Amino acid sequence: MSSGGSQGGLAVGVMNALQKNKGLWVGWSGEIDQDTDAQLIHYTFDSVRFATFPLTEHGHQAFYIGFSNEVLWPLFHYRTEKVVYDRTNQKEYLHVNQRYARHVATLVEPHSRIWVHDYQLIPLGHFLRQAGIDAPIGYFLHTPFPPWDVLRILPDYENLLRYFSAYDVIGFQTKCDLRNFEDCIRHGLDATFYEDGTIEAEGRCFRAEAYPISIDLDTAQEMARQGVESNTGKRMANSLLDRAIIMGVDRLDYSKGIYKRFQAFERLLEKAEHQHGHVVFVQISPPSRTDVPEYAELRTSLERLAGHVNGRFSDYDWTPLRYLNRGYSRESILGFLRLSRVGFLTPLRDGMNLVAKEFVAAQDPEDPGVLVLSHLAGASWELQEGALVCNPYDAEGVADMLDQALVMPLEERKARWQQMIEVLRKNDIHYWCQKFLDSLGKAS
Template sequence: MADGYEFVVVANRLPVDRTVGDDGEQHWTRSPGGLVSALEPIVRSSGGAWVGWTGAPDDDTGPQEVDGIELRPVPLSAEDVDRYYEGQSNSTIWPLFHDLVEPPVHRRPWRQAYDSVNRRFAEATAEVAAHGATVWVHDYQLLLVPAMLRALRPDLRIGFFLHIPFPPVELFMQLPRRAELLRGLLGADLVGFQRPHAAQNFLQLAAGLLGLEPDDDRVAYEGRTVVAQAFPISIDVAETDRLAADPDVQREADRLRAELGGDRRLLLGVDRLDYTKGIEQRVEAFGELLAEGVVSNDEVVLVQVATPSRMRVAQYQQLRERVEREVGRINGEFGAVGRVPVHYLFQSRSPAELVALYLATDVMLVTPLRDGMNLVAKEFVAARRDEQGALVLSEFTGAAAELDDAFVVNPHDVEDLKRAIVAALDAPPDDRAVRMRRMRARVQAHDVDHWAREFLAALA
């Protein structure tokens, strides 16, 4: 479109993955994930554009149209990936925004690369957006883009949504160039967060760091009004329900139960292998329950799916070693020939495979030390059409505010984890059904489409 696109999404990644077939031709397939499910139909129906990285270093792929969406790749060199993405984004901002679960690393070249890459995203967006267009920027990798884009294109309506937690004032103040990052977000007209207290943290920073004067959920800045509100993200409920009703998925769930020992009750964890997810504490709690004789290898089995993530970052490599060492110790001490208490899968699973696991599960363990929302909890609830299964849920997830019929737990407290696991295992079927019914109603009423519509209506 010669004069630009009326709606533009800006995210670190494009909504598609590129593969090269045996014929040498390139093919694009839709990336998994709730964000793509929510926004792809809106971008397509509006004839919009999506600005992002292809996911491959030194990829010079030019603009593409795929399924009615204009894709504008922002190329990143291997050095950009190392410094902007693995460095400043995931070794500095990520741990600090997650309450310092791991110490953040501060390096000047990383900050310089972050600035440079954010500027390239802003420039690419300015080129494709029509006059007066709506632009929706996403997540912690692009905190500087709203202000950079505002400087280039003051005619645009700019929204920003942060998918991870926003830290309290005393943590944010530790960041080098903290005022610049805050001004980056203030370039937006609407800044969205997962939880109300995150929006409050943002407004308190605007007052304390920049001397602004917030009024309720808004603050005047450079002649504009910036609004900060909570918009809890959700999942594609219809797609999860479709998979749960699929006879092939149901047969796979039956097979899994039989293979894991049909007489044993199944505990399940599904996480990226990340130090914020509480995997170590979860495995430790289960090991202690076995050691104390509260549960036995003949009665209960834990399946932990750990999706590989950021494995070039040293903290993630060390986490993998610690988890696998503890799983080996537990299996060696409490297992039997052909029957182990912990099945640890360091691999990705398809959506259908995950739903089959959800259907086979007695107790779902979603126990991050800190999480903006956690969509696995909502996927599990949406999948349980039988209104059975129990959810053990960390109080430090955004989901806990919505799914308060879960067995809510402090994941930092191993004794509390053990208590919640036992309570969920021992809960009567009618109690589990009542809890699940209420949680399902909440998730069904607030799906990912509702989230996107609510944000865009507020931005408009």
């Protein structure tokens, strides 16, 4: 179950899990309707059953934009200076979660397992318990989870922690997020930790573990091959004139570190004149949360910096930076990744970053590219042996890694890619889903 605004890892990962397990996705339809009593609309799409309902304009503004994305999103990404707190928005956040609970309660069957996803719906399990639902309820957070001193910036943070105790199994992307959560409930709720891994808080026992989300490896590889052969892939390849591609793909968000990425690329061009005319950095960033003013400001800043870099280094037959502020099909994206010599993914904080895993999956085994990855992305925990892991705040260091990736010999590229693809084979989306559901099944 998810809120309708979620994208990326949640959408791809959960859809895949639902297809395999004949699940029902309950969530926001993406529509705005002032009828607070609007009923669920049931339909099937791509072999997945959906039950959706609209939000009111106030619900969308206060729950989704105001609290979820102007409080929890920056807070969970450690960006405390961007938190804009308002009690009215928090009240609506709880109200919408109560509305979710009312709808979900009508759908629960005797053998149901309920899996709640992401930061928009943290209180949902609590309200389901209040409604008398005793089915196993799991929760998975797709974002990072902040440390104790960061979480305490949130007014009423104690209740946010209490809502977690309603779940039977709580999943995080990395062990770092898990440790942060355990530290928070130890200090905030005086939780008890048992040797078997069980946690007791607020009179309930539950488990919390790291379940790093992944991708459908076979599907990604096939789509990458198709993407290269598509019209879009051929147009991209023809436009390059055999130049190497550095590829970044991110939703337009300040957490993705795109501005600093542009600065690091500029530093590369300053330092490595031998790369002039031989490399093109393609950054694809579809618009995101266009109702939030800060995102519009970010778009303007990136357009200005991209223009500056191109104005400084372009030649009559070479434009070094292509900034594409639009979306493309997943097949096209995977095709672009397969064509790339370097995957350039440097978030300032990220729960996982599935594009990093998609880049690895998309590569030609006989001529793989190199992944340059932020150590602040969850994916770095799994891919650190094969990727070039960087600090996104160090423009000089990132520029050096880009140059290293561009000149890396084929045998080293193959060896690094082999290490990473083995990780993905062991932990794909199906393993992730089954591992979590097995844990949830033990709670029944």
